[in-house]
Amino acid sequence: MVFYSIICILSSLLLGSLSQASPASREFSNSGVSLSSLDSKSWFCHIIHTTLAQKLCLREGSSTISLNTPIGAAQGVVDVSGVNRFAAKYASAERWSPSSVVTEWALPNDSTNVSALPLICPQPFVDNSTFTEDCMSMILYVPATLHAHSSVPTLMWVHGGSFIVGSATNPGLDGSALALATDSIVAVIQYRLGALGFVAPNNQTNLGLGDAVNALKFLTTVLPSFGGDPSKITVAGQSSGANLIRALLAVPSAQSLFQSAILQSDPMDYGFLSSSDQVQLQQYFVSNLGCTATDSACLNALTADSIVNGAGLWQFNSSVYVVPAATQSEPMRVVNDGTFITSTLDSTSPFPRASKPILLSNVLDEGGYTIYGSFPSPMPEAEYVAIVNASVGESRYEALMGSQSYAVGTTQNDDYRPKLQVLATDSVWRCATWTFARNWVSNGGTAYVGLYSVGASYLGNSAVSFCTEPGVVCHQDDIEIVFGTALNPDSAQSALITEMQARYKSFLYSGNPNPDDSSYADWQAAGDSDVNAIMLGSTGYAPIGACTPSFWGQSVAYDYQVFNI
Structure with missing residues (x-):
């Protein structure tokens, strides 16, 4: 039996993360796995143009600045x-080739x-005048008080978007307030997405991931000139x-490039793709590209727009039918190739020794946008049962129905959307x-976990009324808390912005999110059971x-275990 995750059937965060919370409507197919996003193009184009229009111009009273780096004068x-x-x-890179770090600013x-x-990387749903393949760029936010001998830490931020959309200029990612509050440098990067970053006709894998490694290499070269310590980089x-x-x-070769990591709302259920699955996906991509894998003239003649809005978008929407492990949310993603990446970092293979401190967080209602956006009306028991069964397969369904968290029974107003939302989350x-x-x-590391x-x-x-209800925190609603970019925050939001930026500052400096002499609750490190x-x-x-050790991952397998990836 073919297994699909709840999110495979009910969502492609596609155009909730895809266009960074697109209000696109969705349709659910009773046959099992078709969830289409309807016209988010006009919305996303509006956001891109509005955001860039606001930020591409110098603000009134602003001025230019220049400083020397080992690779030339940095102008800002x-x-x-x-x-x-x-x-x-x-x-920089040629199409479908590994990138190289620049040697001149x-x-x-x-x-x-x-x-x-920066113009954004090629992606669907936007006007092609807004993107360029020469898109491996970053924005550095540097407190003016820093000088070349300051040696402060740096936070390198990677945007979301299902590996198919997004950029360093996404709404809410202005790093100014975060840099000031944490007394650090904030670098927001962008990298090659979708078919251009993760599915190549020549069998290249992990090109987008390689871009991120090169962003770290670039930072280690230039940070001292800005007052940053290259040995104190946290990736987030x-x-x-x-x-x-x-x-x-x-990635073993990247470990010396950063000291700690922050992961917010990572859909870890998916796992990395296997090399064998990637081969099938690459072959499927080529079959829809209109060129053979060895016809370089044909491949080079393709426009970026035709790739991302043609074969690339088809790949995103259809890969799950070719390789179920691909999922509908991140079908073009990182591959466990055994050379660049040497571990699945999950429960399917021996876990490597860990040493870096990491901070892991989720939001209360991760699945809320998807579930309530897909099902705007109350869900009766019979529909809930059918969806869960079709989503996870018979054996996992039986185990889930035996759990108090997800079992059928009396629910408020005979509406099972709350249970389905909890199951997805x-x-x-x-x-x-x-x-x-x-x-x-x-395996030796330190982890701090929060909700x-x-x-x-965001x-x-x-666009989904559930996400506006009091006490609800949907996927992406943590972004503007961390960056301090929420518009007109209320007292609870303001307090949390202050707290999280204080905790992030402590984590950037010490690997521990508990500020010295603070009144905040002690954030204890995770144990191997609690x-x-x-x-x-x-x-x-x-x-x-x-979320006990004996249930998910044991009694009920994650998707990465089911698909053995």
Whole structure:
């Protein structure tokens, strides 16, 4: 029997993370795995153009700044009071080839405008004038008080978007407030996405991941010139960005490039793709490309737009039918190739020795946007039973129905969406994250685990009314809390922004999210059985529910175990 995860059938975070919370409507197919996102193009184009229009121009009263680096003069602008902003190209590459770190400082897009921010990487649902294949760029936010001998830490942030959309200029990712609050440098990067970054006709794998490694190499070269210590880099990301961070933890050659990691809302249930699955996906991609894998003239003649909106978009929507392990949410993603990546970093193979401190977090209602966006009306018991059975297969279904967390019975107003939302949240995100934390700790590492009970509604999440209800925290609602970019935050949001930025500062400097002499609750490290997950935004610990060591990963397999990847 073919198994599909809850999220495979009910979502492709596609255009919830895909377009960073697109309010696109969705359709559910009773046959099992078709969930289409309807016209998010106009919405996302509006966001991109609005955001860039606001940020590409120098703010009133701002000025330019220049400083010397080992690879040339870095030119930037005073972005806000107390912060200097530098946009830079960190690497370059030929199409479907590994990237190389730049040897001279250059502005993105071959621009001569110091205030210009990077064009985004090629992706669907946007006007092709907004992207370029020469997109391996980053934005550095540097407190103006720093000088060449400051030696402060750096946070390198990787955006989400299901590995198919997103950029360093996504809403909410202005790193100015975070840099000031943490007394650190914040670098927000972008990397090759989708078919151009993860599915190559020539069998190249992990090109997008290689870009991120080169971003780290670039930082180690230039950071001292900005007042940063290259030995104090923390990598961080949300959703597929967190997935990429987890992949960096599995790249031996990258371990000397960063000291710690922060993973927010990583869908760990999916796992990395296997090499054998990737071969099938690559062959399928070529069959839809209109060129043979060896016809370089034909491949080079393809426009980026035709790749991402043609074969690439088809690949995203159809891969799950070719290789079920691909999922509908991240079918083009990191591959466990055995050379660049040498571990699955999950429960399917021996876990490597770990040493770095990591911080892992989820939000209270990770699956809320998907479930309530897909099912706007109350869900009766019969529909819930049918969906769960079709989603996970008979054996896993029986085990789930035996759990109090997911079993049928009396529910409020005969609506099973709350249970389905908990099941999606637990299986794809929360319990998978807790299992990862236990594995990390059991093999020598240190992990801190948290659950956001307060968030700031991310752009587009309001399209699903559930995500606007009091006490609900949907996927992505943690982003603007961490960055301090929430508009008109209420008192609870303001308090959590202050707390999280204080905790991140402590983690960047010491690997421990407990600031010295603070009144915040002690955030205990996870153990190999109890992960000690604290509530972020309220007091106490997160309820364990079904996230016990004996249930998910043991009694009920994760998707990466079912597919043996």
